[in-house]
Amino acid sequence: MKKTTKKAAVTTALALLTAASVVTGSLFESPAALLPEDGAPNIVYNMNTGLDGADDDDAGMQEDESEETRRRGGVRAVLRERILRLPLIVRLLVILPMWALGSVLLAAFGAAWTLMQPVLGKLAGFAIMLAVLAAAFFLCAKAVFPDLSVKKLFSRRSVVALLLGASGLTLADALLPAVWAEYEQMKTIVLSGGFFVALCCAAIPLALREQRSRLDAARKAEEKRKKLPEKLTFTDAGGTFTVTVPKV
Numbered sequence: 001m002k003k004t005t006k007k008a009a010v011t012t013a014l015a016l017l018t019a020a021s022v023v024t025g026s027l028f029e030s031p032a033a034l035l036p037e038d039g040a041p042n043i044v045y046n047m048n049t050g051l052d053g054a055d056d057d058d059a060g061m062q063e064d065e066s067e068e069t070r071r072r073g074g075v076r077a078v079l080r081e082r083i084l085r086l087p088l089i090v091r092l093l094v095i096l097p098m099w100a101l102g103s104v105l106l107a108a109f110g111a112a113w114t115l116m117q118p119v120l121g122k123l124a125g126f127a128i129m130l131a132v133l134a135a136a137f138f139l140c141a142k143a144v145f146p147d148l149s150v151k152k153l154f155s156r157r158s159v160v161a162l163l164l165g166a167s168g169l170t171l172a173d174a175l176l177p178a179v180w181a182e183y184e185q186m187k188t189i190v191l192s193g194g195f196f197v198a199l200c201c202a203a204i205p206l207a208l209r210e211q212r213s214r215l216d217a218a219r220k221a222e223e224k225r226k227k228l229p230e231k232l233t234f235t236d237a238g239g240t241f242t243v244t245v246p247k248v
Contacts, residue, residue, distance in 0.1 A: 017098070017101075018101075018105070020098060020102075021098040021099070021101040021102035021105065022102045022105055022106060023079070023102065024083070024095060024098045024099045024102045025098075025099050025100075025101070025102020025103040025104075025105065025106050026102065026106060027076060027079055027080050027083070028080070028099055031096060031099065034083070034084075034091060034095060034096060034099055035088065035091055035092060035096065083095060122170060122174060125170055125173070126166055126167065126170040129166045129169050129170055130162060130163065130166035132195075133162055133165055133166050133169075133195065133198060133199060133202075134154075134162050136195075136199055137153075137158070137162060137199060137202050137203055138150075138153060138154075140199065140203050141153045141203060141206060141207075144207060145207075145210055148210070153206070155206075157205060157206075157209075158202055158205075158206055161198075161201055161202035161205065162198075162202050164198075164201075165195075165197075165198025165199070165201060165202060166198070168194065168198065169191060169194045169195065169198060172190070172191075172194060173187070173191065176190070
């Protein structure tokens with residue numbers, strides 16, 4: 001129990017440290033912005049005085065814009081101000097290492113996101129293609145076999161066929177532009193044809209299996225009906241009785 005509590009505490013502390021480092025790294029662009037010599041940065045207003053001794057209107061406008069910028073900064077501005085008000089030794093020994101860690105993590109996240117964007121785009125395209133293909137398959141199958149349940153429609157074979165069809169269409173859409181210069185002009189036709197083929201590959205086997213299953217059930221019912229005797233004879237104390245079995 002103590003080991004589990006200790007491990008949970010260490011994990012929580014590491015998570016909080018990582019989160020704080022990422023936040024710190026996002027607040028300051030460089031160590032110079034984090035470690036000004038005189039503490040919090042000064043806010044300088046350019047006050048131009050006219051010949052009559054009155055403040056210039058432009059100066060008032062600049063001050064208003066500065067206040068508006070501070071308000072828009074919101075939480076980020078408050079956090080920056082709180083950090084910059086800390087003693088220089090604290091910022092140097094504590095905040096600066098956190099900023100370094102956060103900057104490295106943000107850079108790694110940014111690079112990973114840049115590398116993953118094409119992959120995520122293809123995965124999103126695959127998911128959309130699979131959803132559209134599954135919806136078309138469901139509507140077609142329900143139109144032919146309205147009594148079938150969703151579980152029977154989306155059997156293991158049907159799901160595998162839909163996955164293979166969506167994967168093939170996504171892969172073709174990714175590779176064909178590299179080997180076919182006119183693919184962009186023919187993309188709609190190619191994808192429509194591929195979509196139709198994938199839908200047929202998923203729907204036709206289901207239709208054949210279901211038709212075969214229903215024919216087998218009908219044949220078994222017919223054989224069972226033929227095996228029934230035409231007449232049944234019963235004997236008791238009152239005599240012998242014969243009952244004719246009606247054909248169903």
